Amino acid sequence: MLDRRTFLRATSAAMALTAAAPALSLATVMEPASEQWPRRVNHLLGKTLIPHAPRRVVAISTGQLDGLLTLGLVPVGVTRVDNHELTPGYLQKAFPEQREALAQITDLGGRGSPDIETLAQLAPDLILLNKTALKFNGYQLYSRIAPTVVTRGYGANWRHDFLIIANALGRAHEAHNWLARLDSDMQRFASSQGSRPPTVSFLFASGPRLRLMCRGSLVGGLSDALNLARPHAQQFKGNSLDISPERLDMADADWLFYADQGSGLASLKKQPLWNYLEAVRNRRAIRIDADAFYLNAGPSACRHIVDTLTDTVRPI
Structure with missing residues (x-):
């Protein structure tokens, strides 16, 4: 035994x-x-x-x-x-x-x-x-x-x-065939971006904890491959960065994609800065699936992320 x-x-x-x-x-x-x-x-x-x-x-x-x-x-x-x-x-x-x-x-x-x-x-x-x-x-x-x-x-x-x-x-x-199809779709979208692509940000609210998903994360690497930009406040490497509620402004971008876990959504929307974010005020804050974007690093999660970003993000 x-x-x-x-x-x-x-x-x-x-x-x-x-x-x-x-x-x-x-x-x-x-x-x-x-x-x-x-x-x-x-x-x-x-x-x-x-x-x-x-x-x-x-x-x-x-x-x-x-x-x-x-x-x-x-x-x-x-x-x-x-x-x-x-x-x-x-x-x-x-x-x-x-x-x-x-x-x-x-x-x-x-x-x-x-x-x-x-x-x-x-x-x-x-x-x-x-x-x-x-x-x-x-x-x-x-x-x-x-x-x-x-x-x-x-x-x-x-x-x-x-x-x-x-x-x-x-x-x-x-x-290999599956990856070739995904790469082709990403390259097609990336080549359609102009010299000033829109900025994107990825936020994960888990209870009171707030994390920005950085360029070293799954979604960060895919957004880079799609030629989408990151805000000036997010020009750092690594997988994720914890931020305090007082620094929620760091999450702002042309398009903000956020996911929650547990009481994360309620906690996030209670933060004083939430409604002052440009993405929120302009209805470009998109709630996403935490499992696909942040918790499961697999090929179908990547397909889900790429489809979500390419179907949603438009020039500002």
């Missing part, structure tokens, strides 16, 4: 492996050829032997469900963001034909502490997780259950991680 003590002891060794693991380029990620089995898949902690095309896949990290569905495979078990649906609403809308299959996915609990015994009982033939999950979970323990592949995680790495997942499934060709 896989006890929690063994599970936790494996953590430090896994983190050491992560630190020592070589960086992967997109070229090395895509070896070998798509239909060759068995295969050794390059990932963050080295190489994993996968004997046959996986059919019973478990995704430990949120965002990986997105990648699997985009590639046409419904996993047998996934974790969840605390206090959120097991399958985010944007994925339910994107894959209505999978409604019954999605309802059969086993809930493995929170992404920080998955139910290991339930996971093992699912008899998976592939386990996916990202590096952030290794703060709690042991790579060696997962590898005792099934071949395990580790991705980087975080929004800036979504494309790299998607290709690793595709290679593990033997669906690299499908992934």
Whole structure:
């Protein structure tokens, strides 16, 4: 039986492996050829032997469900963001034909502490997780259950991680075609922007906490690719920046996209500066889906973001 003590002891060794693991380029990620089995898949902690095309896949990290569905495979078990649906609403809308299959996915609990015994009982033939999950979970323990592949995680790495997942499934060709379509759409929109594109801002209100999503985030990278500008107050890198209610003016832009979690919406709209923002006063403050924009770094989330921005943003 896989006890929690063994599970936790494996953590430090896994983190050491992560630190020592070589960086992967997109070229090395895509070896070998798509239909060759068995295969050794390059990932963050080295190489994993996968004997046959996986059919019973478990995704430990949120965002990986997105990648699997985009590639046409419904996993047998996934974790969840605390206090959120097991399958985010944007994925339910994107894959209505999978409604019954999605309802059969086993809930493995929170992404920080998955139910290991339930996971093992699912008899998976592939386990996916990202590096952030290794703060709690042991790579060696997962590898005792099934071949395990580790991705980087975080929004800036979504494309790299998607290709690793595709290679593990033997669906690299499908992934490349999907990415080519997205890139083509983004390039078309970007080329239509003039010399002074409109500015965009992305705000996440989680209870009383206010965060600006920066250029290093998923949505930040996509807005850059679309040739949309950021306000002068937001010319910084990184994933996100916490701001106080007194600095809510930093969130102002031609177009403001905001999402909330918990009591975030009520808290945000009570702030004295909210109604003084130009975007709010001009009805260019757009409420968005937090799951797609901020909480799940996957390809279908990217498609949702790109479609929302290109359908909404217009010159001012």
